[in-house]
Amino acid sequence: MKQMGRLKAKLAAGKKGTGCWCFTGSADMAEILGAAGFDAIMIDHEHGGGNLADAIHQHRAIRSVGDSSILMRIPSNDPVAVKRALDAGMEGIMFPCVNTAAEAKAAVDACRYPPNGTRGAGFGAARLATYGRDTDAYRAEFEDKMMIICQIETAEAVQNIEEIAAVDGVDMLFIGPYDLSGSIGKLGDFEDPEVKAQFENARDRIKATGKWLGCIASAKEGPNQMYKDGFDFILSGSDVSLMKSAADQLLESLDA
Numbered sequence: 001m002k003q004m005g006r007l008k009a010k011l012a013a014g015k016k017g018t019g020c021w022c023f024t025g026s027a028d029m030a031e032i033l034g035a036a037g038f039d040a041i042m043i044d045h046e047h048g049g050g051n052l053a054d055a056i057h058q059h060r061a062i063r064s065v066g067d068s069s070i071l072m073r074i075p076s077n078d079p080v081a082v083k084r085a086l087d088a089g090m091e092g093i094m095f096p097c098v099n100t101a102a103e104a105k106a107a108v109d110a111c112r113y114p115p116n117g118t119r120g121a122g123f124g125a126a127r128l129a130t131y132g133r134d135t136d137a138y139r140a141e142f143e144d145k146m147m148i149i150c151q152i153e154t155a156e157a158v159q160n161i162e163e164i165a166a167v168d169g170v171d172m173l174f175i176g177p178y179d180l181s182g183s184i185g186k187l188g189d190f191e192d193p194e195v196k197a198q199f200e201n202a203r204d205r206i207k208a209t210g211k212w213l214g215c216i217a218s219a220k221e222g223p224n225q226m227y228k229d230g231f232d233f234i235l236s237g238s239d240v241s242l243m244k245s246a247a248d249q250l251l252e253s254l255d256a
Contacts, residue, residue, distance in 0.1 A: 003144070003145065004144055005069040005091045005092070005146075005147070006039055006040070006067050006068060006069045007019070007039045007040040007068075007071075007092075007147060007233070008069065008092075008145065008146075008171070011212050011233065016232060016233070016234075017039040017232060017234075018038055018039050018223065018233075018234055018236055019038050019039060019040035019041065019042055019071075019233060019234070019235045019236070020036075020038045020041055020042070020235065020236065020237050020238060020242075021041075021044050021235055021238035021240075021241075022041055022043045022044060022058060022238070022239050023044050023047065023048040023049070023239060023240045024048065024050065025048070025049055025050025025051065025054030026050075026058070026239065027054070027057040027058050027060070027061040029243075030043070030057075030058035030059075030061045030239070031061035031062065031065055033062070033068075033239060034062030034064075034065045034066045035065040035066055038068050039068060039233075040068055040069040040070070040071055040233075041058075041062055041069070041071070042071045042072070042073055042094065042235055043055050043058055043059075043070065043072045043090070044072075045072060045073060045074055045075055045081075046073050046074065046075050046076075046096050052084055052085070052088060055072060055085070055088060055090075056088050056127065058070075059088065059089050059090070059127075069091050069147065070089070070091055071090060071092040071093065071094060071147060071149070072085045072090045072092075072093060072094070073093075073095075073096060074093060074095065074096075076097075077096075077097075077098065077103055077106060077107055077110075078110075079106075079109075079110035079119070082107070082111055082119070083110065083119055083120055086111065086119070087122060087125075087126035087127065087128050088126070088127055089127045089128050091146060091147060092147025092171075093107070093146075093148060094151060095107045095151060096151045096153065096176070097153045097154065097157070097176075097179065098150035098151055098152070098153075098157060098164060099154055099156045100157075100160050100164070101164050103150075103164075104150050104164045104167040104170055105167050107148060107170075108148055108167060108168065108170060111146060111148055111169070112143065113139070116143075128142070147171050147172065148169055148170055148171050149171060149172040149173075149174050150164055150170055150172070150174070151173075151174045151176045152164075152175050152176065152180070152206070153176035153179035153180050153183065154179065154183035155180070155183045155184055156183070158198060158201055158205070161173065161205040161206055161209065162209060165206065165209035165210075165211045170211065171211070171212060172213070172214050172232070172233065173206045173209070173211050173213060173214070174213075174233075175199065175202050175206070175213075175214070175215045177190065177199060177215065180195075180198055180202065181195045181198070181199075190218075190220070203215075203231075207230045212232040213230060213231050213233070214231065214234070214235070215231055215233075215234060215235075216234070216235050217234050217235065223236045
């Protein structure tokens with residue numbers, strides 16, 4: 001087997017993976033997280049404030065201090081966003097709100113070159129293959145290294161989990177708890193029995209497919225309990241939340 005990225009190799013070995021969001025466009029914050037030793041850093045372009053140029057600077061910063069897999073959540077299932085993110089050097093893509101097998105196939109197709117997909121090629125203009133210097137090596141290895149993650153965020157998606165998981169190329173199904181609860185009109189009401197049932201149904205059905213199972217850390221259970229419950233990959237914090245928590249704790253400890 002060709003060389004995989006850090007996160008994919010760890011999961012393939014049957015181990016658990018830990019990650020952290022990068023919601024800001026700050027290369028300094030990305031460098032701090034990269035040096036911490038997370039298995040993956042997820043640069044967020046769905047809710048985060050960074051742009052593609054910021055993401056390239058963040059990629060360089062993370063790679064300068066460690067070997068964390070560098071992934072990006074794009075704003076929507078858009079082949080142009082996929083192409084630009086992968087050309088910039090990202091090792092994987094998280095697709096928000098994938099509801100059907102057809103949407104999952106469109107996501108995979110956007111990540112792969114013909115004849116396996118529909119991704120356009122621009123090797124000489126992009127970072128991914130050192131601006132054309134390493135085109136052959138990149139083409140030979142990128143599918144083995146790439147992580148394709150589909151988010152399960154609606155009641156409709158839960159009902160289609162088996163079909164989504166069956167799409168060739170989908171590596172992980174990642175539950176989005178907030179939007180999943182919102183899809184049944186109970187946004188953030190995680191103690192509601194119907195919300196709990198949706199979440200547990202999604203978790204158990206994804207596990208049964210054999211695909212890797214991901215989620216954000218639960219404030220109630222925490223990542224360690226979630227690993228015990230069968231999750232393979234947890235995004236357990238972010239640059240924003242870690243900074244906010246540290247600042248709050250510092251101020252609470254002062255007598256001023």
